[in-house]
Amino acid sequence: MAQPGETQATDIAFPAGSARRMLASALSWFYLAAVYAFIFLPVAVLVLFSFQDGRLPVPPFNGFSLQWYESVFADRKLMAALANSLMVAVASSFVSCLLGFLAAYALARYRLPASALQRGLLIAPMTVSYLIIALGLLAVLNALQVPLSLWTVGIGHVVINLPLCFAIIYASMGDHHVNIERAARDLGASDVKVMALVTAPMLMPSIMAAFFLSITFSWDEFIIAFLLSRFDVTLPVEIWSMLRSGLNPKTNAIGSLVFLASVVVLVVLELALFGRSRKP
């Protein structure tokens, strides 16, 4: 514990120490840059070559062109897939949040049999791979003779997002809310009214966080959407089928758009919710 103080003292005494410190700080900046490059270089390349003026999304960069974005927006199938994705994302996230909230409310406020076990069971799907979940659902849907459609994709997304929504909302249901709900009940509110008028609005920041996070997960989820859909498909599945006919700056363009949409959702989430909840 005394070490930092000692180094500081030697730094003041010998200028050599400050050179060492500069080197350390240069190294840490380099490390930082490397990490971000590692994370974002693929995305940057993807976005860069979506503007490629030519038929191949590989170096060299021939010039700037918006032609691939034009062809993306002209592509009916892609646009239909985009609309499908949006619909599935919003609907499945809404259902996940609703079910997650109700489960969290019940487990946080009532004494239920084996509540620790129930909590564990609700969160467990998070640890199972999407592939396994998709295969399991496929088997069940087949057995029940339910035809594959966007509905079944939505069901799959609820299965993967419910644990997440439950975990986020449950974590925000502190004991300090108990007295507030009691006060509401004391003033004559029924259980349903307490939930709708007091608990849910109070937890709105975390409910919205859960909602937007599930939207981003559902929005670019591939395996479940691929295995559980048939004629109408979501955007990632459509992109996949485009990719099968080879690389093409158009796939870069649509990929960039998907990325942009996720970024927008995250920024909205950050500004609207976390930004506000930081204030008391």
Place this chain on the structure above:
Amino acid sequence: MTASVSIRNLTKTFATFKALDDVWLDIAAGEFIVLLGPSGCGKTTLLSILGGFLTPTGGTVTIGDRDMAGVPPALRPTTTMFQDYALFPHMRLIDNVGFGLRMRGMDRASRDAKAAGFLDLVGLKLSARKKPHELSGGQRQRVALARALAVDPDVLLLDEPLGALDLKLRRQMQDELKALQKRVGTTFVHVTHDQEEAMAIADRIVVMNHGRVEDFGPPSDIYMRPKSIFAAGFMGEVNFLSGRVSRVECDAAEVETQIGPIVLPIANFTIARPQAGEHVTLCIRPEHFRTVDRSVAGLSEAVVSDVSFFGTHHRCHLAPVASPERKLVAHMPQSARIARCDRIALAFDPAGVTALPEVPET
């Protein structure tokens, strides 16, 4: 509106722990009652039972002649003001105060008007559109009070409402609370562990310890004529002296103590008429000591072992000559000239001394 409360034979056990043990209380309509006791003595438990948040293990609660068994909080003529205020953080003050009215199906315009009236009552009319997080602790407390009063309860239950405030604000809010209670006439049951607060606001104080009612009465009675050693000690500083009743006359009795014989009026034996030979404990408040010129017959003198000036009085530690290990604390008048090592005559006003049946000294 207002209602009386009567609590009979009330018991509450958590697993094996008795949080309330055979509590009996009769509270008149419009009274300001304070439940006073140390932490963990069962005050919140008693209040929660009155509010309907807990079901008693045994006994009955009657409010305004109605038995409360099985009646949920919403249907009771009580509202509770919680220690942490429990305001709805996402609602404006006017909606907070109007919430109970909304639950009673009142339309927006009339409930806003009524809520504004109650905000005015607590001096927050201009903040009606603010959210709770924009308020100070004292203001939140007032909103909570307005919200609880807005539904016109017969009995208002307050769990340490002033606990979170600083001392100055606390004294100010005490006065406001008391004035407001007199104005609206609602029965208040107020919990605190601050005896000064209790004396400042209560019509009657309930002193509780270990789930039992130790004493119940107006502040002056509890201070001057406590009915238990615990109540005497909890209401303020007190000297305990054990003794034995040596003589009983028609209106006075003599008690033999370590510092000499003390003659007390019979009325000062608060529990039962003294019997000769009985062991008793005398409770003498520091301010009942007197300075005298001559020794009082039979009473020991004392050496001042320590003295400090407190503005309103001198606080002295005394070691009686007859029994030096029996330390006494006395408050002597401002004007008294007292110094360390002085030898003074012990004297006190017998009217201020209470005698209780002896409990084994700890």
